[in-house]
Amino acid sequence: MPSQIVSLIVNGEQREFIAAPGATLLASLRESLGLTAAKRGCAQGACGTCTVLVDGRPEASCLVAVETVAGRSIRTLEGVAAGGELDEVQSAFVDCFATQCGFCTAGMIMVAEALLDANPEPSEEDVIEAISGNVCRCTGYRPIVIAVLEAARRRREQVVSR
Template sequence: MSSQIVSLVVNGETREFIARPGTTLLSALRDSLGLTAAKRGCAQGSCGTCTVLVDDRPLTACLVAVETVSGCSVRTLEGVATGGDLDEVQSAFVDNFATQCGFCTAGMIMVAEALLDRNPDPSREEVAEAISGNVCRCTGYQPIMIAILDAARRRREGGAEPGPRPVTEPAGEAVPR
């Protein structure tokens, strides 16, 4: 098969480019469109570092042939902040120290965005389930879960301001900050 023109709505903007058959969405985003937030990790869909939203659903971009999503809407981390201002999820990740090396962060944020878009008040268990396909080797999952729950609160309250941190462990012990 020969190369074909692929059209995507990426972060709200229609983008067209030529792709060889079998080119992954991840390669197209990074190499053809210059959007590098989604990372190349395991290349097997197991680590979640390449997660983007396709028609508002989180997908591992390393496993998706770009021609199969032609015409779809794709949202990457580059499309989350508006006007240079971080959104609630991004702000909560910073304020709750939910990043270290940052390699998993884009994928974690995209999964969190999808979760909060469909469920503005998730339980701790729902957050854990949502991020279960994403691997973090540095930060650990506790600060990430706290950040997502904090982002949900911020969205419900209509702003990105940090608030009190009354998050507790199931056993009743306060979570270290």
């Protein structure tokens, strides 16, 4: 199987690159496009730190062969801070001490983005379920759950003030 040119819409921008046979979405983002926020943890879909949004749905990008998502819309952490401003989820993670060593943070924020896009008023159980595929070894999860709930509150307030 030869290498092929793959086109993706990454954070709203059309990107084309040459993908080696079997290249994963994660490897393509990191090595072909230089987007290194998504991390390679277990490389078998168990830790969640490689999570990106594919057409708005969280996916373990280490398990996705990139040619299978050609032409689709990919959102990574790099696309979250519009114009360099932290969004509600990111600022809540900072304010609630939801990040420590930082290795899980990109994946945690992406699943939180997908959750809040789908459900602006999540319960604590909803948040726990949303992040349950993402491993954090530092925080004990509690600050992350609190941060996502806080982000939801901030986002709802913004909608009201608009």
